[in-house]
Amino acid sequence: MGECWGAGTATFMILGNICTRSCGFCAVATGRPKAVDLKEPERVADAVSLMKVKHCVLTSVDRDDLKDGGAAIWVETINTIREKCPGVTLETLIGDFQGDPELVAKIAAVRPEIVSHNLETVRRLTKQVRIQAKYDRSLSVLKMLKDAGCRTKSGIMLGLGETFAEITESMDDLRNAGVDILTLGQYLQPTPEHLPVKDYIHPDVFAELKQIGLSKGFRYVESGPLVRSSYHAEKHLF
Numbered sequence: 001m002g003e004c005w006g007a008g009t010a011t012f013m014i015l016g017n018i019c020t021r022s023c024g025f026c027a028v029a030t031g032r033p034k035a036v037d038l039k040e041p042e043r044v045a046d047a048v049s050l051m052k053v054k055h056c057v058l059t060s061v062d063r064d065d066l067k068d069g070g071a072a073i074w075v076e077t078i079n080t081i082r083e084k085c086p087g088v089t090l091e092t093l094i095g096d097f098q099g100d101p102e103l104v105a106k107i108a109a110v111r112p113e114i115v116s117h118n119l120e121t122v123r124r125l126t127k128q129v130r131i132q133a134k135y136d137r138s139l140s141v142l143k144m145l146k147d148a149g150c151r152t153k154s155g156i157m158l159g160l161g162e163t164f165a166e167i168t169e170s171m172d173d174l175r176n177a178g179v180d181i182l183t184l185g186q187y188l189q190p191t192p193e194h195l196p197v198k199d200y201i202h203p204d205v206f207a208e209l210k211q212i213g214l215s216k217g218f219r220y221v222e223s224g225p226l227v228r229s230s231y232h233a234e235k236h237l238f
Helices: 039-052 072-084 103-109 125-129 135-147 164-174 202-215
Strands: 001-007 007-015 055-060 089-093 114-116 151-156 181-186 218-225
Touching: 007 039, 039 103, 055 072, 055 151, 072 089, 089 202, 103 135, 114 164, 114 202, 125 135, 125 164, 135 151, 135 164, 164 181, 164 202
Parallel strands: 007 055, 055 089, 089 114, 114 151, 151 181, 181 218
Antiparallel strands: 001 007
């Protein structure tokens, strides 16, 4: 699955289209995934080449059904893109691999230009928004990546009922984990079955949060109603 965002940037989702988790904000199908497609790395690399992609964002469903969480396919996909498409830069938007240091280290070892893992929401709302995830586990994954020398990125959705103070507290938590790049965007309810929007955040508040984030030491902050994880992704290659 791939989406082209123009200016030579495209996003590809690997490891199938069925997730083992059931987050309250996400419209990706939940259930029992199909067997891993061992030819997927080759096919994704061919698509990157055919589309003449310059900056490739890779993401995936969570595969808690796999012993390695899909890490082997992640590594193979990254390496195959590098072999077939010299010069392409990579951002990998990964899951938490259940906090397993060995699996996180496998992603860090192949050195994507940016490694992203989204916190998604503030601490208080995590159990409701990310049912099978843990706030501190996500921070731990980001810290592992930074300690391994990776350029790190994370994102938070706003409008789920969080307070301004909770947003800035999460910023502090991400900076303490060494995160370099932050995205802040408006949550939109994908279907009536998903979590409702509690607040529509004014653009002026997003602008204020951007300045606060920069003052806290983030190297780059994307903050606005339409911002998503891949928004202006190619600009984060400082």
